[in-house]
Amino acid sequence: MKTTGSYPRVHVDAAPTTAVGQAGGVLLVETIRAAGLDRELSKALARWAKPLAIHDPGKILCDLAVSVALGGDCLSDLAEIRAEPGLYGQVASDPTVSRLIGLLGADADVAEKAISNARRTARRQVWRLAGEHAPDARISAADPLIIDVDATLVTAHSEKEEAAPTFKKGYGHHPLCAFIDHGAQGSGEAAVIMLRPGNAGSNTAADHQTVIRAALDQAGAGGRPGRKVLIRIDGAGSTHQTLAELVRRRVSYSVGFTLPADTPQLYATVPESVWIPAYNSDGEIRAGADVAEFTNLLDLTGWPAGMRVIVRRERPHPGAQLRFDNVDGYRLTAFATNATRGQLADLEVRHRRRARCEDRIRNAKDTGLVNLPLHGFGANRIWCQIVAIATDLIAWMGLLAHPESEARR
Numbered sequence: 001m002k003t004t005g006s007y008p009r010v011h012v013d014a015a016p017t018t019a020v021g022q023a024g025g026v027l028l029v030e031t032i033r034a035a036g037l038d039r040e041l042s043k044a045l046a047r048w049a050k051p052l053a054i055h056d057p058g059k060i061l062c063d064l065a066v067s068v069a070l071g072g073d074c075l076s077d078l079a080e081i082r083a084e085p086g087l088y089g090q091v092a093s094d095p096t097v098s099r100l101i102g103l104l105g106a107d108a109d110v111a112e113k114a115i116s117n118a119r120r121t122a123r124r125q126v127w128r129l130a131g132e133h134a135p136d137a138r139i140s141a142a143d144p145l146i147i148d149v150d151a152t153l154v155t156a157h158s159e160k161e162e163a164a165p166t167f168k169k170g171y172g173h174h175p176l177c178a179f180i181d182h183g184a185q186g187s188g189e190a191a192v193i194m195l196r197p198g199n200a201g202s203n204t205a206a207d208h209q210t211v212i213r214a215a216l217d218q219a220g221a222g223g224r225p226g227r228k229v230l231i232r233i234d235g236a237g238s239t240h241q242t243l244a245e246l247v248r249r250r251v252s253y254s255v256g257f258t259l260p261a262d263t264p265q266l267y268a269t270v271p272e273s274v275w276i277p278a279y280n281s282d283g284e285i286r287a288g289a290d291v292a293e294f295t296n297l298l299d300l301t302g303w304p305a306g307m308r309v310i311v312r313r314e315r316p317h318p319g320a321q322l323r324f325d326n327v328d329g330y331r332l333t334a335f336a337t338n339a340t341r342g343q344l345a346d347l348e349v350r351h352r353r354r355a356r357c358e359d360r361i362r363n364a365k366d367t368g369l370v371n372l373p374l375h376g377f378g379a380n381r382i383w384c385q386i387v388a389i390a391t392d393l394i395a396w397m398g399l400l401a402h403p404e405s406e407a408r409r
Contacts, residue, residue: 005032005033005036005038005039006032006038006039006042006056006058006059006062006089007029007032007033007038007087007088007089008086008087008088008089010026010029010086010087022070022080022081022083022084022087022088024070025066025070025081025084025087025088026087027397027401028066028069028070028393028394028397029066029087029088030401031393031396031397031400031401032062032066032393034125034126034129034396034400035122035123035125035126035396036121036122036125037062037118037119037122037389037393038058038059038062039058040058040117040118040119040121040122041057041058041059041061041062041115041118042056042057042058042059043058043118044058044114044115044117044118045057045058045061045104045111045114045115045118047114048100048103048104048111054090054092055090055092055096057100057104058118059089059092060092060096060097060100061115061385061386061389062389063078063081063088063091063092064078064097064386065386065389065390065393066081066088066390066393067080067081068367068368068386068387068390069367069390069391069393069394072368073368073370073371073373074371074373075094075097075098075101075373075374076094078091078092078094078097079094101374101379101382101383102376102379104378104379104382105374105376105377105378105379105380105381105382106378107378108377108378108379108381108382111382111385112381112382112385115382115385115389116214116217116218116385119218119388119389119392120217120218120220122392123189123218123219123220123392124220126396126399126400127220129400130399130400130403133399133403133404134399135180135181135182135189135219136219136220136221139228139229140228141226141227141228141252141341142341144227144228144229144230144252145180145219145221145228145229145230146180146181146183146229146230146232147178147179147180147181147191147212147215147216147219147229147230147231147232148178148179148181148188148232148233148354148356148357148360149176149177149178149208149211149212149215149231149232149233149237149357150176150177150179150233150234150236150354150357150358150361151174151175151176151177151202151236152174152175152177152361152365152369153166153168153170153172153173153174153198154172154173154174154175154365154369154370154371154372155170155171155172156171156172156173156198156372157371159375160172160173160372160374160375160377160380161375161376161377161378161380162195162196162197162198162377163197163198164197164198164199165198165199166198166199167199167202170198171198172198172372173195173196173197173198173372173380174196174197174198174199174200174202175193175194175195175196175369175384176192176194176196176200176207176208176211177190177192177193177194177211177357177360177361177364178190178191178192178211178212178214178215178218179191179357179360179361180215180218180219181356181357181360182395182399182408184353184356184409185404185408185409186395186398186399186403186408186409187360187363187391187394187395187398187408187409188356188357188359188360188363188391188395189218189391189392189395189396190360190364190387190388190391190392191214191215191218191219191388192211192214192215192218192388193364193369193384193385193387193388194207194210194211194214194384195372195377195380195381195384202236203235203236203237203238203239203242205239205240205241205242205245206241208233208236208237208239208241208242208245209241209242209245212231212242212245212246212249216229216249216251223249224248224249224250225249225250225251226250226251227250227251227252229251229252230251230252230253230254231246231249231251231252231253231254231255232253232254232255232351232354232357233253233254233255233256233354234255234256234354235255235256235257235258236256237255237256238255238256238257238258238336240302240303242255243255243303243304243307243336244304246304246338247304247338252337252338252339253336253337253338254335254336254337254339254347254350254351254354255335255336255337256333256334256335256336257309257334257335257336258334259294259311259332259334260298260299263327263332264327264328266294266297266298267327267328267332269297270292270294270297274292275290275291275292275313276290276291276292276343276344276345277289277290277291277345278290278291278312278314278345278348278349279345279346279348279349280349281349281352281353283349286314288314288315289312289313289314289315290312290313290314291310291311291312291313291344291345291348292310292311292313292344293308293309293310293311293344294309294310294311294334295307295308295309303336304338306338306340307336307337307338308336308337308338308339309334309335309336310334310335310336310337310344310347310348310351311332311333311334312332312333312334312348313327313330313331313332314330314331315329315330315331316331335348335351337351360391363391363394364387364391367387367390367391367394368383368386368387368390369384369387372384
Protein backbone atom coordinates (compact mmCIF):
# COMPACT_ATOMS: atom_id res chain seq x y z
CA MET A 1 0.00 0.00 0.00
CA LYS A 2 1.00 3.60 -0.54
CA THR A 3 -0.31 6.59 1.37
CA THR A 4 -1.70 9.44 -0.74
CA GLY A 5 -3.73 12.10 1.00
CA SER A 6 -5.18 10.98 4.32
CA TYR A 7 -5.74 7.34 3.37
CA PRO A 8 -3.57 4.44 2.16
CA ARG A 9 -3.74 3.57 -1.51
CA VAL A 10 -4.94 -0.04 -1.58
CA HIS A 11 -3.98 -2.42 -4.40
CA VAL A 12 -5.52 -5.74 -5.38
CA ASP A 13 -3.59 -8.86 -4.35
CA ALA A 14 -4.44 -11.94 -6.40
CA ALA A 15 -3.20 -14.38 -3.78
CA PRO A 16 -5.84 -17.09 -3.19
CA THR A 17 -6.11 -16.52 0.58
CA THR A 18 -6.66 -12.77 0.74
CA ALA A 19 -9.68 -11.43 2.59
CA VAL A 20 -10.58 -7.94 3.73
CA GLY A 21 -13.49 -7.49 6.15
CA GLN A 22 -14.16 -3.88 5.06
CA ALA A 23 -13.66 -4.21 1.32
CA GLY A 24 -16.80 -2.13 0.69
CA GLY A 25 -15.14 0.78 2.45
CA VAL A 26 -12.54 1.00 -0.32
CA LEU A 27 -15.10 2.65 -2.61
CA LEU A 28 -15.90 5.24 0.07
CA VAL A 29 -12.22 6.01 0.60
CA GLU A 30 -11.66 6.35 -3.14
CA THR A 31 -14.66 8.68 -3.31
CA ILE A 32 -13.11 10.85 -0.59
CA ARG A 33 -9.85 10.87 -2.53
CA ALA A 34 -11.50 11.74 -5.85
CA ALA A 35 -13.52 14.55 -4.24
CA GLY A 36 -10.54 15.87 -2.30
CA LEU A 37 -12.83 15.95 0.72
CA ASP A 38 -10.13 14.98 3.21
CA ARG A 39 -7.87 17.81 2.03
CA GLU A 40 -10.69 20.36 2.06
CA LEU A 41 -11.84 19.37 5.56
CA SER A 42 -8.25 19.43 6.78
CA LYS A 43 -7.85 23.03 5.57
CA ALA A 44 -11.27 24.10 6.83
CA LEU A 45 -10.74 22.68 10.33
CA ALA A 46 -7.09 23.75 10.73
CA ARG A 47 -8.00 26.22 13.50
CA TRP A 48 -9.12 23.31 15.69
CA ALA A 49 -5.93 21.29 15.16
CA LYS A 50 -3.78 21.08 18.27
CA PRO A 51 -0.02 21.74 17.97
CA LEU A 52 1.92 18.48 17.57
CA ALA A 53 -1.33 16.52 17.36
CA ILE A 54 -1.08 13.19 15.56
CA HIS A 55 -4.62 13.10 14.20
CA ASP A 56 -5.91 15.73 11.79
CA PRO A 57 -9.47 17.02 12.47
CA GLY A 58 -10.40 16.66 8.80
CA LYS A 59 -9.30 13.03 8.75
CA ILE A 60 -11.26 12.36 11.94
CA LEU A 61 -14.47 13.75 10.40
CA CYS A 62 -13.90 11.71 7.23
CA ASP A 63 -13.36 8.59 9.32
CA LEU A 64 -16.58 9.24 11.23
CA ALA A 65 -18.49 9.76 7.97
CA VAL A 66 -17.14 6.49 6.56
CA SER A 67 -18.09 4.73 9.78
CA VAL A 68 -21.64 6.09 9.54
CA ALA A 69 -21.89 5.21 5.85
CA LEU A 70 -20.92 1.64 6.76
CA GLY A 71 -23.72 1.43 9.32
CA GLY A 72 -22.41 3.14 12.45
CA ASP A 73 -24.72 5.29 14.56
CA CYS A 74 -22.46 6.69 17.28
CA LEU A 75 -18.89 7.92 17.74
CA SER A 76 -17.63 4.67 19.24
CA ASP A 77 -18.59 2.74 16.09
CA LEU A 78 -15.35 4.15 14.72
CA ALA A 79 -13.82 0.99 16.23
CA GLU A 80 -14.92 -0.97 13.17
CA ILE A 81 -12.72 0.98 10.81
CA ARG A 82 -9.96 1.35 13.39
CA ALA A 83 -9.57 -2.43 13.04
CA GLU A 84 -8.57 -2.04 9.36
CA PRO A 85 -5.49 0.25 9.32
CA GLY A 86 -4.51 -1.16 5.93
CA LEU A 87 -7.59 0.48 4.44
CA TYR A 88 -8.09 3.55 6.60
CA GLY A 89 -4.68 4.37 8.01
CA GLN A 90 -4.37 5.66 11.55
CA VAL A 91 -7.75 6.22 13.21
CA ALA A 92 -8.08 8.37 16.30
CA SER A 93 -9.02 6.92 19.69
CA ASP A 94 -12.47 7.46 21.19
CA PRO A 95 -11.25 10.11 23.68
CA THR A 96 -9.54 12.07 20.87
CA VAL A 97 -12.69 11.94 18.76
CA SER A 98 -14.87 13.03 21.66
CA ARG A 99 -12.61 15.99 22.42
CA LEU A 100 -12.73 17.16 18.81
CA ILE A 101 -16.53 16.91 18.59
CA GLY A 102 -16.75 18.80 21.88
CA LEU A 103 -14.53 21.58 20.54
CA LEU A 104 -16.48 21.84 17.28
CA GLY A 105 -19.80 21.73 19.10
CA ALA A 106 -18.75 24.53 21.43
CA ASP A 107 -18.22 26.75 18.35
CA ALA A 108 -20.94 25.17 16.23
CA ASP A 109 -21.79 28.19 14.07
CA VAL A 110 -18.21 28.65 12.90
CA ALA A 111 -17.55 24.90 12.62
CA GLU A 112 -20.70 24.30 10.57
CA LYS A 113 -19.72 27.06 8.17
CA ALA A 114 -16.21 25.65 7.79
CA ILE A 115 -17.49 22.13 7.14
CA SER A 116 -20.10 23.43 4.70
CA ASN A 117 -17.44 25.31 2.73
CA ALA A 118 -15.34 22.15 2.46
CA ARG A 119 -18.34 20.13 1.33
CA ARG A 120 -19.24 22.72 -1.30
CA THR A 121 -15.73 22.64 -2.78
CA ALA A 122 -15.68 18.84 -2.82
CA ARG A 123 -19.15 18.75 -4.39
CA ARG A 124 -17.97 21.03 -7.18
CA GLN A 125 -15.07 18.65 -7.85
CA VAL A 126 -17.33 15.58 -7.90
CA TRP A 127 -19.77 17.20 -10.31
CA ARG A 128 -16.90 18.22 -12.56
CA LEU A 129 -15.64 14.62 -12.62
CA ALA A 130 -19.17 13.28 -13.22
CA GLY A 131 -19.48 15.30 -16.42
CA GLU A 132 -22.74 14.65 -18.23
CA HIS A 133 -24.05 12.61 -15.28
CA ALA A 134 -23.72 15.50 -12.81
CA PRO A 135 -26.99 16.91 -11.41
CA ASP A 136 -26.21 20.34 -12.89
CA ALA A 137 -25.23 19.09 -16.37
CA ARG A 138 -27.16 20.93 -19.07
CA ILE A 139 -29.76 22.27 -16.66
CA SER A 140 -32.33 24.71 -18.04
CA ALA A 141 -35.74 26.14 -17.20
CA ALA A 142 -37.28 23.10 -18.91
CA ASP A 143 -35.00 20.62 -17.11
CA PRO A 144 -33.88 22.30 -13.88
CA LEU A 145 -31.66 21.25 -11.02
CA ILE A 146 -34.12 20.15 -8.32
CA ILE A 147 -33.73 20.87 -4.60
CA ASP A 148 -36.28 19.33 -2.23
CA VAL A 149 -36.88 20.81 1.22
CA ASP A 150 -38.57 18.79 3.96
CA ALA A 151 -38.51 18.31 7.73
CA THR A 152 -38.44 15.14 9.80
CA LEU A 153 -38.65 14.14 13.44
CA VAL A 154 -35.83 12.48 15.37
CA THR A 155 -36.87 10.85 18.61
CA ALA A 156 -34.75 11.44 21.70
CA HIS A 157 -34.64 8.46 24.07
CA SER A 158 -32.81 10.40 26.78
CA GLU A 159 -32.43 14.00 27.95
CA LYS A 160 -30.66 15.99 25.24
CA GLU A 161 -30.26 19.73 24.85
CA GLU A 162 -33.11 21.34 22.88
CA ALA A 163 -35.11 18.10 22.82
CA ALA A 164 -38.77 19.01 23.23
CA PRO A 165 -42.30 17.69 22.62
CA THR A 166 -43.06 17.47 18.89
CA PHE A 167 -46.26 18.18 17.00
CA LYS A 168 -46.80 14.43 16.65
CA LYS A 169 -46.83 14.02 20.45
CA GLY A 170 -43.33 12.58 20.50
CA TYR A 171 -40.17 13.96 22.07
CA GLY A 172 -36.93 14.89 20.34
CA HIS A 173 -35.71 17.17 17.55
CA HIS A 174 -37.16 18.48 14.31
CA PRO A 175 -34.40 18.96 11.69
CA LEU A 176 -35.14 20.70 8.38
CA CYS A 177 -33.33 19.19 5.38
CA ALA A 178 -32.64 20.02 1.75
CA PHE A 179 -31.65 17.36 -0.78
CA ILE A 180 -30.22 17.81 -4.26
CA ASP A 181 -32.21 15.34 -6.33
CA HIS A 182 -30.44 12.90 -8.64
CA GLY A 183 -33.74 11.90 -10.23
CA ALA A 184 -35.19 8.41 -10.54
CA GLN A 185 -31.83 7.01 -11.66
CA GLY A 186 -29.92 7.84 -8.49
CA SER A 187 -29.99 8.91 -4.88
CA GLY A 188 -29.77 12.45 -3.56
CA GLU A 189 -27.20 14.62 -1.82
CA ALA A 190 -28.00 16.02 1.61
CA ALA A 191 -27.14 19.64 0.91
CA VAL A 192 -28.39 20.83 4.31
CA ILE A 193 -29.43 19.19 7.58
CA MET A 194 -30.42 22.01 9.91
CA LEU A 195 -30.93 20.73 13.44
CA ARG A 196 -33.81 22.38 15.32
CA PRO A 197 -35.55 21.86 18.68
CA GLY A 198 -38.42 19.39 18.74
CA ASN A 199 -41.00 22.15 19.09
CA ALA A 200 -39.81 24.04 16.00
CA GLY A 201 -42.67 24.82 13.65
CA SER A 202 -43.26 22.87 10.46
CA ASN A 203 -43.82 26.04 8.45
CA THR A 204 -41.37 28.44 10.12
CA ALA A 205 -40.50 30.77 7.24
CA ALA A 206 -37.19 31.97 8.69
CA ASP A 207 -35.89 28.38 8.87
CA HIS A 208 -37.01 27.66 5.31
CA GLN A 209 -35.28 30.80 4.10
CA THR A 210 -32.05 29.79 5.84
CA VAL A 211 -32.14 26.27 4.40
CA ILE A 212 -32.97 27.49 0.87
CA ARG A 213 -30.05 29.93 0.95
CA ALA A 214 -27.66 27.25 2.25
CA ALA A 215 -28.85 24.66 -0.28
CA LEU A 216 -28.34 27.03 -3.22
CA ASP A 217 -24.86 27.74 -1.89
CA GLN A 218 -24.06 24.01 -1.64
CA ALA A 219 -25.29 23.49 -5.20
CA GLY A 220 -23.03 26.30 -6.41
CA ALA A 221 -26.08 27.93 -7.97
CA GLY A 222 -25.48 31.43 -6.70
CA GLY A 223 -27.89 33.64 -4.80
CA ARG A 224 -30.30 34.26 -7.69
CA PRO A 225 -29.91 31.32 -10.10
CA GLY A 226 -33.11 31.84 -12.08
CA ARG A 227 -35.51 29.22 -13.41
CA LYS A 228 -32.77 26.65 -14.01
CA VAL A 229 -33.21 25.67 -10.34
CA LEU A 230 -36.49 24.23 -9.03
CA ILE A 231 -37.29 24.30 -5.30
CA ARG A 232 -39.95 21.81 -4.19
CA ILE A 233 -41.55 21.96 -0.75
CA ASP A 234 -44.64 20.35 0.74
CA GLY A 235 -47.44 22.37 2.36
CA ALA A 236 -45.08 23.56 5.11
CA GLY A 237 -43.55 25.94 2.59
CA SER A 238 -46.91 27.52 1.80
CA THR A 239 -46.29 30.79 3.60
CA HIS A 240 -46.13 34.30 2.19
CA GLN A 241 -42.58 34.78 3.49
CA THR A 242 -41.23 31.53 2.01
CA LEU A 243 -42.81 32.19 -1.39
CA ALA A 244 -41.44 35.74 -1.29
CA GLU A 245 -37.96 34.30 -0.67
CA LEU A 246 -38.30 31.97 -3.67
CA VAL A 247 -39.42 34.88 -5.84
CA ARG A 248 -36.49 36.97 -4.64
CA ARG A 249 -34.13 34.14 -5.59
CA ARG A 250 -35.83 34.02 -9.02
CA VAL A 251 -36.02 30.21 -8.91
CA SER A 252 -38.78 27.99 -10.19
CA TYR A 253 -40.90 26.69 -7.37
CA SER A 254 -43.48 23.97 -6.73
CA VAL A 255 -44.93 24.27 -3.23
CA GLY A 256 -47.87 22.57 -1.52
CA PHE A 257 -50.82 24.93 -1.13
CA THR A 258 -53.62 24.89 1.45
CA LEU A 259 -57.02 25.34 -0.16
CA PRO A 260 -59.50 27.78 1.45
CA ALA A 261 -62.55 26.81 3.49
CA ASP A 262 -64.95 27.59 0.62
CA THR A 263 -63.31 25.03 -1.68
CA PRO A 264 -66.54 22.95 -2.02
CA GLN A 265 -68.33 26.00 -3.43
CA LEU A 266 -65.43 26.76 -5.77
CA TYR A 267 -65.27 23.14 -6.88
CA ALA A 268 -68.94 23.21 -7.84
CA THR A 269 -68.28 26.04 -10.31
CA VAL A 270 -65.66 24.09 -12.27
CA PRO A 271 -67.14 22.41 -15.37
CA GLU A 272 -66.37 18.72 -15.73
CA SER A 273 -64.78 19.43 -19.10
CA VAL A 274 -62.02 21.47 -17.39
CA TRP A 275 -60.62 18.46 -15.56
CA ILE A 276 -57.95 16.52 -17.45
CA PRO A 277 -56.49 13.10 -16.53
CA ALA A 278 -53.58 13.05 -14.08
CA TYR A 279 -50.50 10.93 -14.59
CA ASN A 280 -48.75 8.26 -12.57
CA SER A 281 -45.12 8.91 -11.70
CA ASP A 282 -44.13 7.02 -14.86
CA GLY A 283 -46.14 9.39 -17.04
CA GLU A 284 -49.05 7.04 -17.73
CA ILE A 285 -52.65 8.15 -17.18
CA ARG A 286 -53.87 7.39 -13.65
CA ALA A 287 -57.42 6.11 -13.48
CA GLY A 288 -59.72 8.09 -11.19
CA ALA A 289 -57.40 11.12 -10.85
CA ASP A 290 -57.66 14.48 -12.60
CA VAL A 291 -56.11 17.95 -12.44
CA ALA A 292 -57.41 21.47 -13.05
CA GLU A 293 -56.19 25.02 -12.50
CA PHE A 294 -57.94 27.05 -9.79
CA THR A 295 -55.84 30.22 -10.05
CA ASN A 296 -58.63 32.49 -11.29
CA LEU A 297 -61.11 31.13 -8.73
CA LEU A 298 -59.04 32.04 -5.69
CA ASP A 299 -58.36 35.31 -3.92
CA LEU A 300 -54.56 35.40 -4.19
CA THR A 301 -54.14 38.91 -2.78
CA GLY A 302 -50.79 39.11 -1.05
CA TRP A 303 -49.34 36.10 -2.88
CA PRO A 304 -46.60 36.55 -5.50
CA ALA A 305 -47.58 37.78 -8.94
CA GLY A 306 -47.62 35.00 -11.50
CA MET A 307 -48.34 32.27 -8.95
CA ARG A 308 -50.61 29.51 -10.23
CA VAL A 309 -52.62 27.06 -8.12
CA ILE A 310 -53.18 23.59 -9.60
CA VAL A 311 -55.59 21.15 -7.93
CA ARG A 312 -55.61 17.37 -8.12
CA ARG A 313 -58.72 15.35 -7.37
CA GLU A 314 -58.70 11.62 -6.77
CA ARG A 315 -61.09 9.02 -5.46
CA PRO A 316 -59.71 7.57 -2.20
CA HIS A 317 -58.54 4.02 -2.72
CA PRO A 318 -60.74 1.23 -1.25
CA GLY A 319 -60.39 1.11 2.53
CA ALA A 320 -58.86 4.60 2.80
CA GLN A 321 -59.95 6.74 5.74
CA LEU A 322 -62.33 9.41 4.48
CA ARG A 323 -61.68 12.99 5.57
CA PHE A 324 -64.08 15.76 6.45
CA ASP A 325 -62.67 17.97 3.69
CA ASN A 326 -63.32 15.46 0.91
CA VAL A 327 -65.47 17.08 -1.80
CA ASP A 328 -68.05 15.16 -3.80
CA GLY A 329 -66.27 11.93 -2.95
CA TYR A 330 -62.90 13.25 -4.10
CA ARG A 331 -59.79 14.05 -2.14
CA LEU A 332 -58.44 17.41 -3.26
CA THR A 333 -54.79 18.49 -2.97
CA ALA A 334 -53.15 21.56 -4.44
CA PHE A 335 -49.77 23.09 -5.12
CA ALA A 336 -48.56 26.52 -6.16
CA THR A 337 -46.05 27.09 -8.94
CA ASN A 338 -44.66 29.88 -11.07
CA ALA A 339 -44.20 27.57 -14.07
CA THR A 340 -45.66 29.08 -17.24
CA ARG A 341 -44.92 26.20 -19.60
CA GLY A 342 -45.97 22.59 -19.58
CA GLN A 343 -49.23 20.67 -19.39
CA LEU A 344 -51.03 20.70 -16.05
CA ALA A 345 -50.63 16.94 -15.67
CA ASP A 346 -46.88 17.19 -16.29
CA LEU A 347 -46.48 19.98 -13.73
CA GLU A 348 -48.53 18.02 -11.20
CA VAL A 349 -46.59 14.79 -11.57
CA ARG A 350 -43.35 16.79 -11.32
CA HIS A 351 -44.57 18.14 -7.99
CA ARG A 352 -45.60 14.70 -6.71
CA ARG A 353 -42.14 13.36 -7.47
CA ARG A 354 -41.17 15.46 -4.46
CA ALA A 355 -42.01 12.25 -2.57
CA ARG A 356 -38.49 11.11 -3.48
CA CYS A 357 -37.37 13.48 -0.73
CA GLU A 358 -39.03 11.16 1.77
CA ASP A 359 -36.85 8.35 0.42
CA ARG A 360 -33.79 10.58 0.89
CA ILE A 361 -34.78 11.24 4.51
CA ARG A 362 -35.34 7.54 5.11
CA ASN A 363 -31.88 6.85 3.68
CA ALA A 364 -30.40 9.57 5.90
CA LYS A 365 -31.99 7.94 8.94
CA ASP A 366 -30.37 4.68 7.89
CA THR A 367 -27.12 6.67 7.72
CA GLY A 368 -26.95 8.07 11.23
CA LEU A 369 -29.88 10.49 11.47
CA VAL A 370 -32.26 8.14 13.26
CA ASN A 371 -30.47 8.83 16.52
CA LEU A 372 -28.62 11.89 17.79
CA PRO A 373 -26.02 10.20 19.98
CA LEU A 374 -24.68 13.19 21.91
CA HIS A 375 -26.06 15.32 24.75
CA GLY A 376 -25.12 18.83 23.65
CA PHE A 377 -27.11 20.59 20.93
CA GLY A 378 -23.93 21.98 19.35
CA ALA A 379 -22.31 18.54 19.29
CA ASN A 380 -25.41 17.05 17.67
CA ARG A 381 -25.27 19.81 15.04
CA ILE A 382 -21.80 18.51 14.16
CA TRP A 383 -23.18 14.97 14.10
CA CYS A 384 -25.74 16.13 11.50
CA GLN A 385 -22.84 17.45 9.43
CA ILE A 386 -21.21 14.01 9.65
CA VAL A 387 -24.47 12.40 8.53
CA ALA A 388 -24.64 14.85 5.60
CA ILE A 389 -21.07 13.95 4.60
CA ALA A 390 -21.90 10.23 4.81
CA THR A 391 -24.95 10.58 2.56
CA ASP A 392 -22.90 12.68 0.16
CA LEU A 393 -20.24 9.97 -0.01
CA ILE A 394 -22.80 7.29 -0.83
CA ALA A 395 -24.43 9.44 -3.52
CA TRP A 396 -21.07 10.51 -4.96
CA MET A 397 -19.82 6.93 -4.97
CA GLY A 398 -22.68 5.90 -7.24
CA LEU A 399 -22.40 9.03 -9.36
CA LEU A 400 -18.69 8.45 -10.04
CA ALA A 401 -18.31 4.67 -9.90
CA HIS A 402 -21.41 3.37 -11.71
CA PRO A 403 -23.53 6.29 -12.97
CA GLU A 404 -25.61 4.22 -15.40
CA SER A 405 -26.24 1.24 -13.14
CA GLU A 406 -29.37 0.57 -11.08
CA ALA A 407 -26.96 0.11 -8.16
CA ARG A 408 -26.94 3.89 -7.82
CA ARG A 409 -30.36 3.69 -6.23
